[in-house]
Amino acid sequence: MARQLDLLPPSVDDDWRLDPATIESGRRGLAKAREALARAQARLDAETDHHRTAA
Structure with a gap:
């Protein structure tokens, strides 16, 4: 897993980050x-x- 997706757009107020x-x-x-x-x-x-047997 390289990177998590950003859930908030870049224009969101920094208080929400x-x-x-x-x-x-x-x-x-x-x-x-x-x-x-x-x-x-x-x-x-x-x-x-x-390893189940065929019954």
């Missing part, structure tokens, strides 16, 4: 959430039996 610290905090939070989801998916994949 997020400051750099908030943006970075959000990026770190998203990275942690993605890592947690990847770990949970890997754990689920390891617990699931993918």
